[in-house]
Amino acid sequence: MSQTSRSGQAASTEIDLALFGALGDLAQRKLFPALYQLEREGLLDARTRLLGLARQDTDLEGFKAKVEATLTTYVKAEELDRSVLASFLARLDYRRLDFASEEGYAAIHTWRQEGLERPMVVYLAVGASLYGDICAHLQASGSLDASSRVVVEKPIGYDLPSSCRVNDAIGAVFPESSIYRIDHYLGKETVQNLIALRFANPLFGTQWNQNNISHVEITVAEKVGIEGRWGYFDQAGQLRDMVQNHLLQLVCLIAMDPPANLDADAIRDEKVKVLKALKPFTDNMLGRDVVRGQYTAGTIDGKSVPGYLDEEDANTESHTETFVAMKTGVANWRWAGVPFYLRTGKRMPEKLSQIIIHFRQQPHYIFDPDQRDLAANKLVIRLQPEEGMALEVLTKDSGLDKGMRLRRGPLHLDFSSAFPKTRIPDAYERLLLEVMKGRQYLFVRRDEIEHAWHWCDSLIAAWQDRDEAPRRYPAGSWGPVASIAMITQDGRSWYEDY
Numbered sequence: 001m002s003q004t005s006r007s008g009q010a011a012s013t014e015i016d017l018a019l020f021g022a023l024g025d026l027a028q029r030k031l032f033p034a035l036y037q038l039e040r041e042g043l044l045d046a047r048t049r050l051l052g053l054a055r056q057d058t059d060l061e062g063f064k065a066k067v068e069a070t071l072t073t074y075v076k077a078e079e080l081d082r083s084v085l086a087s088f089l090a091r092l093d094y095r096r097l098d099f100a101s102e103e104g105y106a107a108i109h110t111w112r113q114e115g116l117e118r119p120m121v122v123y124l125a126v127g128a129s130l131y132g133d134i135c136a137h138l139q140a141s142g143s144l145d146a147s148s149r150v151v152v153e154k155p156i157g158y159d160l161p162s163s164c165r166v167n168d169a170i171g172a173v174f175p176e177s178s179i180y181r182i183d184h185y186l187g188k189e190t191v192q193n194l195i196a197l198r199f200a201n202p203l204f205g206t207q208w209n210q211n212n213i214s215h216v217e218i219t220v221a222e223k224v225g226i227e228g229r230w231g232y233f234d235q236a237g238q239l240r241d242m243v244q245n246h247l248l249q250l251v252c253l254i255a256m257d258p259p260a261n262l263d264a265d266a267i268r269d270e271k272v273k274v275l276k277a278l279k280p281f282t283d284n285m286l287g288r289d290v291v292r293g294q295y296t297a298g299t300i301d302g303k304s305v306p307g308y309l310d311e312e313d314a315n316t317e318s319h320t321e322t323f324v325a326m327k328t329g330v331a332n333w334r335w336a337g338v339p340f341y342l343r344t345g346k347r348m349p350e351k352l353s354q355i356i357i358h359f360r361q362q363p364h365y366i367f368d369p370d371q372r373d374l375a376a377n378k379l380v381i382r383l384q385p386e387e388g389m390a391l392e393v394l395t396k397d398s399g400l401d402k403g404m405r406l407r408r409g410p411l412h413l414d415f416s417s418a419f420p421k422t423r424i425p426d427a428y429e430r431l432l433l434e435v436m437k438g439r440q441y442l443f444v445r446r447d448e449i450e451h452a453w454h455w456c457d458s459l460i461a462a463w464q465d466r467d468e469a470p471r472r473y474p475a476g477s478w479g480p481v482a483s484i485a486m487i488t489q490d491g492r493s494w495y496e497d498y
């Protein structure tokens, strides 16, 4: 079966997984719980083996104990089954290794000798500065063959030149068809559903353009701050951390033309066209259409939280943004004149990721003039929490004395109540499964990353020229007041039915 089977089923998951950074935060908090869930669902092949690689001096029993403790922490108690856990732990092996040094890679080669009939997946759960060394050492040690695959995490670089260097280093060892660049938003259930919604429903297929859509709104709000990651985050900021990857991927899935089929490259070709058509920011747009913010101390869920400059390890009068809102667009026939309003920030009052498609009003309005603003459909696509979709439609308000008053109400699809027996898997479960099956359609191709960086870099360069401090917003608010003014200047407002 080809890697891009249309049903999405049946490709073999028989692989060996070599996990670099197996004792790090990502591996422990996300990857092991996801792998455990795949075991629980019976989706790991009986012969698949998992090799943990890290530099801590522990033995296999110590490593298993650590993974077991992790699973006990991060998997819900009712989902932790002792016999599943035992089969999962039995797959594990551990090698101590300094990833930067060639010495020691022979151990991976030896481990591989028992599994040569199946592909090896190399998962790099480490910083991108190590990707080149690891790939080169794996190759030099003879551990790779034509069936090997590599999974790499974001961020790939810090700007276009650095991302090219990282991609060149990986590409010197692995062909593009074996490189799986993770953007975990692509593994989220509702993000997947965007493809089904748009391309399986004729109702939306015919409406999805500038004739019928007035504007698009994407909010990705986080309650958390920078979670002890000052060193990384202060160099990055919210534009690089969230917009360059997750939000632009969402823009792509909303804006792309229908792919010819569900093959990875057919989808990715269409996404690249969107990235190439993103409107660049000109200098006079910066003050009007882009707002950078940084949180100050505030209150979330009744608890006081520190400002960005008082976070652990903070040591400068930093101008790094923890919030960004912008009005952009996709300059092509489908989207001409349709603003895309994006906003994302840390320390907001809610964890909320949603996309709102605002449809245009009817050309001629015949109802109560006071209700004119109500009279447009909205499609609300909720990524998290409570994944689901709602189409806001207008009906007649019921009651004898209401005349033809309109009422706005949702046609609602809440995934957890509509499909109560279906557990919504974490993004990493889906992504790991797709790597095992050798299907790339949920992974980001090199040119996507590079076009996204190109667009972000020009915005960052313009910010640097202006050298303005970000606007302050108290933790627990929806960002700087200017981000509200940015959208109200167009006679619109951020969707507020949280």
Ligand SMILES: NC(=O)C1=CN([C@@H]2O[C@H](COP(=O)(O)OP(=O)(O)OC[C@H]3O[C@@H](n4cnc5c(N)ncnc54)[C@H](OP(=O)(O)O)[C@@H]3O)[C@@H](O)[C@H]2O)C=CC1
Binding pocket: 020, 021, 022, 023, 024, 025, 026, 027, 053, 054, 055, 056, 097, 098, 099, 100, 124, 125, 126, 127, 128, 130, 153, 154, 155
């Ligand atoms: N954590 C997350 O939620 C997310 C992480 N990512 C990305 O995933 C990657 C990993 O992140 P994260 O898990 O948070 O990072 P961590 O620092 O927690 O984990 C990295 C692990 O790699 C080990 N390591 C580093 N250098 C070496 C070396 N030379 N030899 C052997 N081991 C080494 C570290 O060991 P030691 O502890 O001894 O230093 C650590 O255990 C990064 O690229 C990050 O950007 C992406 C999205 C989310």
Ligand SMILES: O=C1O[C@H](COP(=O)(O)O)[C@@H](O)[C@H](O)[C@H]1O
Binding pocket: 184, 222, 224, 241, 242, 353
């Ligand atoms: O990639 C990242 O994503 C998380 C947010 O992910 P989510 O699935 O919880 O929405 C963000 O907190 C982190 O800073 C960023 O690196």
